[in-house]
Amino acid sequence: MLNHIVVMGRLTRDPELRYTQSQTPVASFTVAVDRDFSSRETGERQTDFIDCVAWRSTAEFVSKYFQKGSMAAVSGRLQIRDWTDRDGGKRRSAEIVADNVYFGESKRSREDGQTQRSGGPAPRPASGGYNAGYSDMPAGGSAFAELDDGDGELPF
Numbered sequence: 001m002l003n004h005i006v007v008m009g010r011l012t013r014d015p016e017l018r019y020t021q022s023q024t025p026v027a028s029f030t031v032a033v034d035r036d037f038s039s040r041e042t043g044e045r046q047t048d049f050i051d052c053v054a055w056r057s058t059a060e061f062v063s064k065y066f067q068k069g070s071m072a073a074v075s076g077r078l079q080i081r082d083w084t085d086r087d088g089g090k091r092r093s094a095e096i097v098a099d100n101v102y103f104g105e106s107k108r109s110r111e112d113g114q115t116q117r118s119g120g121p122a123p124r125p126a127s128g129g130y131n132a133g134y135s136d137m138p139a140g141g142s143a144f145a146e147l148d149d150g151d152g153e154l155p156f
Helices: 056-065 107-117
Strands: 005-011 016-019 025-038 045-055 071-084 090-103
Touching (some): 016 056, 025 056, 045 056, 045 071, 056 090
Parallel strands (some): 045 090
Antiparallel strands (some): 016 025, 025 045
């Protein structure tokens, strides 16, 4: 049997780190994941809010390096739990038991996003690479240029 799930989205709140009676770390968090398709009526994508739980070193990692708004890729297994609410009603919950949690964006992207959200200056393009729309673009507005093939012979 196979039970493996991978989702990628943004944390809706800071992870909540707790410890069991035997001092085993456990972190709970929720990931907001956009669906791949849009609504025909509104054109907007729907979002699923997926509960996740991580144990031991993965729990400590998540609580240390992730916070509300962080992009995370969560890999694990889907677990369905049956429980009884305060009124005695039978309830069912689905959650991901995370085996691995990965950064979904670079540290620079996270820092730049925080700067933009806080009203700070917009990020500058990285130096050393090609950035469309900047002064290192060839004249004529195209990133491509015709090459002179000389006498037509290949050098190899």
